[in-house]
Amino acid sequence: MGEFFLLFGDTIAAALLLSILIAIAGSLMLINRSSYIAAAIAHGSYGGVGLALYLGLPILLGVGLFALLLALLLALITYRFPQRAELIIGTIWAVGMGIGILLIHLSPGYGADLMTYLFGNILLVSREDLLLLALTDGILLLAIAIFRHHFITLAYDRDFAKIRGIWVEGTHTLLILLLALAIVASVRAVGLILVVALLSIPPFIAERMSKSFFQMVLLAALFSALFMLTGLWLSYRFDLPSSATIILTAGAGFILSLRKRP
Amino acid sequence: MSSRIAVRVEGVTFLYDQEPILEGIDATIYEGEFIAIIGPNGGGKSTFLKLLLGLLEPTQGRIEIFGLPPAKAGGLIGYTPQHLHHNLEMPLRVIDVVLQGRLGPWKFGFTQEDYAIAHQALQRLGIPHLASQPIAQLSGGQRQRTLIARALATQPKLLVLDEPTAAIDIQGQRHIYQLLKELSITRIVVSHDIKILLEGVDRVFYINKELYIHRNVSVDLDPSGHFCEMELLEELGRSNG
Ligand SMILES: Nc1ncnc2c1ncn2[C@@H]1O[C@H](COP(=O)(O)OP(=O)(O)O)[C@@H](O)[C@H]1O
Ligand SMILES: [Mg+2]
Numbered sequence: 145m146g147e148f149f150l151l152f153g154d155t156i157a158a159a160l161l162l163s164i165l166i167a168i169a170g171s172l173m174l175i176n177r178s179s180y181i182a183a184a185i186a187h188g189s190y191g192g193v194g195l196a197l198y199l200g201l202p203i204l205l206g207v208g209l210f211a212l213l214l215a216l217l218l219a220l221i222t223y224r225f226p227q228r229a230e231l232i233i234g235t236i237w238a239v240g241m242g243i244g245i246l247l248i249h250l251s252p253g254y255g256a257d258l259m260t261y262l263f264g265n266i267l268l269v270s271r272e273d274l275l276l277l278a279l280t281d282g283i284l285l286l287a288i289a290i291f292r293h294h295f296i297t298l299a300y301d302r303d304f305a306k307i308r309g310i311w312v313e314g315t316h317t318l319l320i321l322l323l324a325l326a327i328v329a330s331v332r333a334v335g336l337i338l339v340v341a342l343l344s345i346p347p348f349i350a351e352r353m354s355k356s357f358f359q360m361v362l363l364a365a366l367f368s369a370l371f372m373l374t375g376l377w378l379s380y381r382f383d384l385p386s387s388a389t390i391i392l393t394a395g396a397g398f399i400l401s402l403r404k405r406p
Numbered sequence: 407m408s409s410r411i412a413v414r415v416e417g418v419t420f421l422y423d424q425e426p427i428l429e430g431i432d433a434t435i436y437e438g439e440f441i442a443i444i445g446p447n448g449g450g451k452s453t454f455l456k457l458l459l460g461l462l463e464p465t466q467g468r469i470e471i472f473g474l475p476p477a478k479a480g481g482l483i484g485y486t487p488q489h490l491h492h493n494l495e496m497p498l499r500v501i502d503v504v505l506q507g508r509l510g511p512w513k514f515g516f517t518q519e520d521y522a523i524a525h526q527a528l529q530r531l532g533i534p535h536l537a538s539q540p541i542a543q544l545s546g547g548q549r550q551r552t553l554i555a556r557a558l559a560t561q562p563k564l565l566v567l568d569e570p571t572a573a574i575d576i577q578g579q580r581h582i583y584q585l586l587k588e589l590s591i592t593r594i595v596v597s598h599d600i601k602i603l604l605e606g607v608d609r610v611f612y613i614n615k616e617l618y619i620h621r622n623v624s625v626d627l628d629p630s631g632h633f634c635e636m637e638l639l640e641e642l643g644r645s646n647g
Contacts, residue, residue, distance in 0.1 A: 175493065175496050175497075177493070293505075293506075293509055293513070293515070294509070294514075296502070297506045297509055299493055299496060300493050300496055300503065301506070303459070303461050303485075304485065304506060304556070305506075305509075306460075306461065307459055307460070307480035307483060307485055308506070308507075308510060309481055309510055310510075351496075352495075354497035355497055355538070356497055356499060356502065357498070359497065360497045
């Protein structure tokens with residue numbers, strides 16, 4: 145156990161930083177029922193991977209630009225056309241991935257480790273990745289410290305928020321931008337596909353046990369830390385891919401939480 | 407009741423998908439009035455309220471709330487929506503929902519005073535003991551009272567309630583009608599239940615695409631305390647009184 149912590153100091157730091165990010169962004173996502181939007185940003189951002197490879201830019205820059213663009217587009221669509229949103233979101237999702245596949249195909253000499261962008265590799269995080277995660281945690285913490293009541297009221301009763309003079313479209317857009325930021329920051333560690341599951345599971349379990357939003361965020365952070373550290377330890381102990389052990393641990397937690405409804 | 411105007415509606419028509427939902431609505435509501443809105447399901451009552459609240463824009467015509475366009479008057483209005491299918495799973499306590507009535511665009515936290523106002527609103531609705539109850543555990547009636555408390559917590563000049571007692575038992579309804587009667591602010595209350603006409607309303611708006619305004623609606627009770635709802639509704643929809 146001690147050896148595990150020594151060997152994987154950076155990885156464990158990444159897991160803990162990720163837990164904060166997942167707890168905040170995931171809880172906001174869940175109360176606003178925007179998991180479909182987060183999934184579309186995450187999958188659509190594969191187009192950013194392709195773009196970066198094709199133009200020879202840093203991957204994170206490509207993914208970041210793409211995620212930003214998709215977030216603004218999705219904010220606009222889901223605000224203006226809520227009835228049609230699902231269909232359009234599905235299209236954006238698929239088109240983004242299509243662009244990614246095409247551009248990667250056209251980029252010479254690129255092969256297998258694209259899986260890294262879909263599933264990440266938390267064992268290979270760099271100091272820069274940690275810095276980005278810490279920065280993102282800071283931004284998310286600041287955002288909910290300031291806007292938590294606005295986000296909560298918006299999620300609970302949009303009409304009421306509007307009557308209270310809240311800038312509903314701005315708050316809605318900010319929320320989606322925060323989701324995009326969380327997704328981009330976690331690409332290297334957990335990848336575009338895994339991140340959606342991680343954003344969903346711990347906050348979902350936490351929501352059912354919480355009396356307040358604050359409690360939900362706190363519990364979600366504890367659960368995601370628990371799932372990630374357990375997953376990492378299993379990966380180390382049995383020499384298995386960490387992304388798989390992390391997500392399967394979270395999945396097991398999810399199933400257990402369904403059984404133990406108070 | 408004063409002669410200052412709280413709500414002015416001039417020639418308002420509202421189309422939804424080319425379909426007229428409200429047509430040629432003219433109305434003036436004075437400060438301090440208690441208005442009951444009744445009418446058939448789908449008659450446009452909720453739509454009328456949403457126009458007053460600035461949630462919908464009239465296709466034609468003009469609305470002023472205390473001299474302001476509805477979109478700028480929200481701060482003066484306390485509102486309870488008809489449909490309660492809000493995010494019921496959300497981890498919120500009753501007090502958190504009532505505090506939403508204290509929120510504003512530049513407000514990022516709640517003061518002691520906000521809490522006091524919210525608790526007072528719960529007191530008036532007779533549910534102070536539910537303050538820390540998670541909303542997921544509330545009955546329909548308790549949820550409705552919570553939302554009325556939230557509307558009161560805004561300390562409004564105009565109270566707009568859309569079928570506030572639909573999920574509340576008879577005794578609870580009386581309590582809420584009594585509360586409404588005691589308030590001196592302008593009140594506009596849509597009711598599914600025409601017993602509200604017995605509760606000191608000043609005027610009755612009957613809305614069925616068009617608006618019929620009635621003053622002094624007399625409700626004749628038969629010896630058992632009932633009246634014929636159908637007949638009365640038909641009559642209200644026939645003529646301007
Ligand atoms: N979002 C909407 N989609 C479709 N029809 C609507 C919508 N909003 C209102 N309507 C139509 O407007 C009419 C009036 O509805 P509403 O104002 O809710 O009536 P009431 O509150 O009197 O029952 C109904 O016929 C309804 O079908
Ligand atoms: Mg209605």
